[in-house]
Amino acid sequence: MRGNKRFLTGIIVTGMVSGLLTGCNGEMQTAERKNIKIGVTLYNQYDTYVSQMMAHFNDYAAEKEEETGIAINIEVYNASDSQSTQNDQVKEMLSDGCDVICVNLVDRTEPTTIIDMAEKQNVPVIFFNRELVEEDLERWEQLYYVGAKAFESGIMEGEIAAETFRENPEVDKNGDGIFQYIVLEGEAGHQDAIVRTEYSVSTLIENGVEVEKLGYAIANWNRAQAQTKMTQMLGEYGENIELVLANNDDMALGAIDALKSYGWEKEEWPVVVGIDGTDVGLEAVKNGEMAGTVYNDKEGQAEAMLELAYALSVGGDLSNLPLDNNKYIRLPYEKVGPDDVENYMK
Numbered sequence: 001m002r003g004n005k006r007f008l009t010g011i012i013v014t015g016m017v018s019g020l021l022t023g024c025n026g027e028m029q030t031a032e033r034k035n036i037k038i039g040v041t042l043y044n045q046y047d048t049y050v051s052q053m054m055a056h057f058n059d060y061a062a063e064k065e066e067e068t069g070i071a072i073n074i075e076v077y078n079a080s081d082s083q084s085t086q087n088d089q090v091k092e093m094l095s096d097g098c099d100v101i102c103v104n105l106v107d108r109t110e111p112t113t114i115i116d117m118a119e120k121q122n123v124p125v126i127f128f129n130r131e132l133v134e135e136d137l138e139r140w141e142q143l144y145y146v147g148a149k150a151f152e153s154g155i156m157e158g159e160i161a162a163e164t165f166r167e168n169p170e171v172d173k174n175g176d177g178i179f180q181y182i183v184l185e186g187e188a189g190h191q192d193a194i195v196r197t198e199y200s201v202s203t204l205i206e207n208g209v210e211v212e213k214l215g216y217a218i219a220n221w222n223r224a225q226a227q228t229k230m231t232q233m234l235g236e237y238g239e240n241i242e243l244v245l246a247n248n249d250d251m252a253l254g255a256i257d258a259l260k261s262y263g264w265e266k267e268e269w270p271v272v273v274g275i276d277g278t279d280v281g282l283e284a285v286k287n288g289e290m291a292g293t294v295y296n297d298k299e300g301q302a303e304a305m306l307e308l309a310y311a312l313s314v315g316g317d318l319s320n321l322p323l324d325n326n327k328y329i330r331l332p333y334e335k336v337g338p339d340d341v342e343n344y345m346k
């Protein structure tokens, strides 16, 4: 059951909109706030997970407006995979007077320009989903991160695969007692890609499953790229592939697209496991195409980001928010299988 939805409802940062407030550009304001402005820049607006998270961010902002009577203006920019475009967008949002800026970094190793610009104007920055290194987040006290613990998702994916192997002897197609696998990886250098790959495999081994890696391919979180890479690997390893560990649901679905166009019956498919629990991913678990997925709590993360952005904009009390080290909000992942998938569907 999705336990995290509305995780903050009981501890919502209320009011605090009159009195001394720090507005954009660090000016102290005494007037009651009638509206706030939040700027958001996305590394790529066509990313399935990020776009579904943003849709919830907007819905939740509308609820928050009703609850508080404060208009929440949200400006969303698409950086289209370019860090320099994203830097320009942040510059524009700062000159537009945004109270807070939410950044889904294109290159998580390149946050310096953004941090320097925001600090100069005293506008807080919430990074999300694409985690910068701790040293960068420590560079100024008004920098935050909202996301999840990547290693948890890898462990859960490995557990789903191990359970499937133990409970369904037929998935060991050649009967050698070894789970032959391939990995479809997200972008090189993305914290979730590196960590999910490592932990999913080590968890299978820790759970007593002997594994053999046949191959891997980087498919940049993308369904079409995953289909192409999977088609190549099917050509190379064919029915020796017993398990596809995908770093996210979109790539798991790309693998399934490849299996379908390869013309195999479903019974001949390898086990496919994903991560995210996007709408399409959940559908594939429900119809038995994927053995399971790991829910990456986009609603929880969107709500946490909105609550934090709101509190920072109105000068609210942050002590009600589940901030670690005054900087991090990380939501837990959850395993999803055919038995409980309906609880996660809209």
Ligand code: BGC
Residues within 6 Å of the ligand: 047, 048, 049, 050, 129, 130, 192, 221, 247, 248, 249, 250, 275, 276, 296
């Ligand atoms: C998600 C991926 C997404 C990526 C974008 C990951 O946390 O699992 O689906 O493509 O973030 O940064």
